Amino acid sequence: MLNRKMDTVYASDVLRQLDNVLIVTHVRPDGDALGAALGLGALMRGNLRRAQVLLPDPLPEKYLPLVRNADFLTEFPAGGLTQYDALIVLDCARNDRVAMGSGTDYPPQDISILNIDHHGDNNVQAEWSCVVPDAAATSAILVRIAALIGWKMTPQAATFFYLGIMTDTGAFRFSNTSPDTHRLVASLLENNADHDQVIQAVYFSKSRNQQLFEADMVQNYSKVDFDGRYAWAALPDEFFRKYGFSMRDGEMLIELLRELSGVKIAVLLYLAGGQVKVSLRSKDPACPVGPLARKLGGGGHEMAAGVTLKTSDLNSAAAMLREEVGKLL
Numbered sequence: 001m002l003n004r005k006m007d008t009v010y011a012s013d014v015l016r017q018l019d020n021v022l023i024v025t026h027v028r029p030d031g032d033a034l035g036a037a038l039g040l041g042a043l044m045r046g047n048l049r050r051a052q053v054l055l056p057d058p059l060p061e062k063y064l065p066l067v068r069n070a071d072f073l074t075e076f077p078a079g080g081l082t083q084y085d086a087l088i089v090l091d092c093a094r095n096d097r098v099a100m101g102s103g104t105d106y107p108p109q110d111i112s113i114l115n116i117d118h119h120g121d122n123n124v125q126a127e128w129s130c131v132v133p134d135a136a137a138t139s140a141i142l143v144r145i146a147a148l149i150g151w152k153m154t155p156q157a158a159t160f161f162y163l164g165i166m167t168d169t170g171a172f173r174f175s176n177t178s179p180d181t182h183r184l185v186a187s188l189l190e191n192n193a194d195h196d197q198v199i200q201a202v203y204f205s206k207s208r209n210q211q212l213f214e215a216d217m218v219q220n221y222s223k224v225d226f227d228g229r230y231a232w233a234a235l236p237d238e239f240f241r242k243y244g245f246s247m248r249d250g251e252m253l254i255e256l257l258r259e260l261s262g263v264k265i266a267v268l269l270y271l272a273g274g275q276v277k278v279s280l281r282s283k284d285p286a287c288p289v290g291p292l293a294r295k296l297g298g299g300g301h302e303m304a305a306g307v308t309l310k311t312s313d314l315n316s317a318a319a320m321l322r323e324e325v326g327k328l329l
């Protein structure tokens with residue numbers, strides 16, 4: 001595989017020549033993964049291309065109303081990959097996080113791959129890679145590329161890209177928000193992105209059960225250390241079982257820790273597949289969490305990163321994180 005690095009101009013030249021693609025994203029998809037994948041699918045179909053989106057993992061509950069009318073596969077296409085011109089991988093920084101569906105390894109050998117992402121540490125193997133770390137979301141890169149190609153932005157595509165930008169910026173709260181982010185979002189609204197549908201789904205659809213789970217987490221699991229500069233919580237499986245709640249719907253739980261006044265770093269720990277998964281967030285550019293995540297074998301952005309530790313011991317992982325964060329603060 002050539003693995004050619006390219007900017008959005010070159011990526012738009014590659015994309016404009018593709019006529020029939022399969023689009024994939026990362027495992028346990030979040031708003032930007034869904035928005036980018038379903039948005040690009042809708043955009044290409046709206047511009048007389050053939051595009052299928054593969055989403056093998058269960059989707060977060062709150063996004064279901066948004067995807068109701070979207071077209072996507074939940075299983076690896078029966079006819080294999082040779083029916084497509086290319087595979088497009090979106091918002092996914094590493095080979096082992098690409099969601100290809102059961103039994104299919106990444107990278108597949110029998111197809112060209114275009115990788116588009118905004119994670120600076122992206123090392124996905126692909127023919128062509130367009131990585132734009134400044135972009136607030138992968139959806140934002142796609143809006144830029146669509147304009148470069150001259151594709152018509154359909155209302156459905158605009159709504160999905162709006163979802164991706166809205167969720168990856170935390171509704172414009174995070175430091176990845178730039179003037180360009182707002183310009184792109186303005187263009188999406190001009191093209192009839194459904195603001196109300198996105199906001200209702202993302203911010204006004206919490207279940208009462210989740211609200212009770214969150215209240216219990218704040219009361220009984222969240223801790224604040226280092227004079228209020230570090231907020232963290234380690235959530236055992238029995239706590240999730242108590243509410244029948246899962247991290248699939250917990251994309252924003254860590255914000256309950258980061259939102260506290262004075263907190264610079266927030267960390268959430270829980271078990272995923274028998275291993276401790278750690279989410280890290282910073283709200284002070286002077287102490288980014290990307291380097292710590294990388295040091296521990298994970299990755300992500302400077303201010304929002306993650307790692308999966310090779311242990312199932314939540315308490316010792318929490319103690320180790322506390323010590324590491326202490327060195328940063």
Ligand code: 5GP
Nearest residue numbers: 093279280298299300301304305306307308
């Ligand atoms: P989250 O905390 O929401 O799961 O992830 C935040 C960021 O960290 C994401 O952009 C994601 O790419 C990255 N990330 C999360 N978990 C892992 C992980 O286990 N390994 C690596 N390398 N990156 C991760």
Ligand code: MN
Nearest residue numbers: 032091138168
């Ligand atoms: Mn993203």
